[in-house]
Amino acid sequence: MNPTAFTTRLLPWVLTAGGAVGLVAAFVLTVEKTTLLKNPDYIPTCSIDPILSCGSIMRTAQAEVFGFPNPLLGIVGFAIVVTIGVVVLAGGSLPRWFWLGLQAGTLLGVVFVHWLIYQSLYVIGALCPYCMIVWAVTIPVFWYITVHNLGEGHLPAPRRLAALATGYHGVILTVWYAAIVLLVLQAFWSYWLSLL
């Protein structure tokens, strides 16, 4: 099977599914945030124990980096991602500049998500389950757009690099996920052990 053909067929599904899941998570986070603002003593549904705790995370400054709650960015961004996914599924063909714009947007998203991961693991010291869903979908959305842009030659890159990304797209995504899972396990190691 031609790997380029496979990732090309996979991409719109990643965009649609990833965007939809991310949209739901961002929406729930926004609703929880407004409930929390209305009643400061409200306990968000995802606050389970000291470590798995949205409430303590939602109250931090990192939750409003740009002066408004972060999930608002997610609602806008993921809605666009779903729409583009559906457009491509519907057979729409998009020009190079469009794909590069999407590349730039998702690059910002993925960088932001990694900064949030760092903050969550090492500065705040708690995990927010809905936020982790956002981490989990932003990475493949960014990655499969990158693979597509490399494969189509939208991004200037040596042929071999493009072939490597296309041929081993799953490996790179797996290693990426594995690295984050390991960091999460390591940062809260004694907590995870206490659950065993």
Next chain:
Amino acid sequence: MTKNAKVSLVVIAVVVAVVAAFALLNRPDDTPPATAGGQPDVGTSAQLVRPDSHRLSGTADAKVTVVEFLDLECEACRAAFPGVEKLRAEYGDRVSFVMRYFPIPSHRNAELAARAVEAAGRQGKLELMYRAMYETQPTWGEKQEPQREAFVGFAQALGLDVTKFETDLDDPAVRERVRKDWDDGVALNVRGTPTFFVNGTMFQGNPTYEALKAVIDRELTK
């Protein structure tokens, strides 16, 4: 199967195997986190007692310092409370008792209670409010509705300036003060309440009067 899928599965298998091996190797037999070397999320002694932490008795240079992370709504904390009061009375200034807030999120009014104690502290009645909270816990604990009115009532009964008390209760600085205690607790591996530290070592087991006394006496004779 494509090479891509094969290599991905191998990566997953290796990661799972490594994590499982680590989990089996250092599965703790109640290893006290404060002494377990190399654990990344074990806090420092600076996190245990901050300059603004509430010292209920004793002085900073006491030979033994007992730090309790407590949740005013937690029944186990209430159960430990009389023992702590007795120990404080017995040891006086020889043992320092430090109280840190650790309101567990599933207790709806624990954080508000902590803020109420902090707000009372701004009028010099922290300890009275702290006692009042435990003594009245059955009347307000485990409730789903905010118990603000009850707490304002306590403030009134303690002779506090109620207007100031309510302003302080909503003061972001008070909220932040409680959250800082919480953050320190999380960093120190506190996973439940009450969690006691005696001279920096996490106390294991049931914190009864006798059990705590035994550890304190051991530290005093060191």
